[in-house]
Amino acid sequence: MKAGSPARRGPKPKLDTRDNLIRAGLKTIHAGGFTATGIQDIVDIADVPKGSFYNHFASxxxxxxxxxxxxxxxxxxxxxxxxxxxxxxxxxxxxxxxxxxxxxxxxxxxxxxxxxxxxxxxxxxxxxxxxxxxxxxxxxxxxxxxxxxxxxxxxxxxxxxxxxxxxxxxxxxxxxxxxxxxxxxxxxxxxxxxxxxxxxxxxxxxxxx
CATH class of the missing domain: 1.10.357.10 (Tetracycline Repressor, domain 2)
Structure with a gap:
């Protein structure tokens, strides 16, 4: 990168993604049960990509x-x-x-x-x-x-x-x-x-x- 050129800007990482996923899990699992709640349901409510789930939780x-x-x-x-x-x-x-x-x-x-x-x-x-x-x-x-x-x-x-x-x-x-x-x-x-x-x-x- 040339000196003085503006830094590239991308989406800021969501530092609270893990907490958002847990809050979404509390809501969905309490309402629908653990077995019936899919990971996709959780990430949809948390508004994060599905891959983010596995960045924070092994399973x-x-x-x-x-x-x-x-x-x-x-x-x-x-x-x-x-x-x-x-x-x-x-x-x-x-x-x-x-x-x-x-x-x-x-x-x-x-x-x-x-x-x-x-x-x-x-x-x-x-x-x-x-x-x-x-x-x-x-x-x-x-x-x-x-x-x-x-x-x-x-x-x-x-x-x-x-x-x-x-x-x-x-x-x-x-x-x-x-x-x-x-x-x-x-x-x-x-x-x-x-x-x-x-x-x-x-x-x-x-x-x-």
């Missing part, structure tokens, strides 16, 4: 694992805004969180449910990579619930005959099952029953002597 399977992690991280941020609120008693925080989620699912016509639950039902039997990521994220969520329940036990709000870890896993497992039933029935009956049993029996306030 659709590894991409799905990244989508799970991103979804989980976003969900945990919301979870902590409720369960780590020092201005509310622990049981009130838990109830406020589930009330918020029930309202959100109602506003969405009881569709989609939890993306991690959807992945568990659809892909966990067929992908070790996805299964490993799900196990890690389920444990992370359960740990946040466990901390809140443990505080309620320390404060004497609920009894401690069963460990906070066990109660957290049972509550979380029950919630995910209720979400699957919700999607089938397209109403909030299973979610209301979940709240009634969990807060009326499993995490019922300790009776004063």
């Amino acid at each position: 659709k399977e590894t991409f799905g694992a990244e989508v799970i992690d991103t979804y989980s991280t976003l969900g945990q941020q919301r979870l902590r805004t409720f369960l780590c609120d020092p201005g509310m008693p622990p049981l009130a925080r838990l109830q406020a969180y589930f009330d918020d989620r029930i309202e959100a699912f109602a506003a969405n016509a009881y569709a989609r449910g939890c993306l991690m639950g959807n992945f568990s039902a659809e892909a966990a039997d067929h992908s070790a990579v996805i299964r490993e990521h799900l196990v890690t994220q389920w444990d992370a969520w359960s740990g946040i619930f466990e901390s809140c329940i443990a505080q309620a036990q320390r404060e004497g709000a609920i009894d401690d005959r069963r460990s906070a870890a066990l109660l957290a896993r049972f509550m979380f497992n029950s919630w995910e099952g209720a979400l699957l039933r919700m999607r089938v029935e397209k109403n909030g009956a299973a979610l209301a029953e979940f709240k009634d049993v969990i807060f009326g029996m499993v995490l019922a306030p300790r009776q004063q002597a």
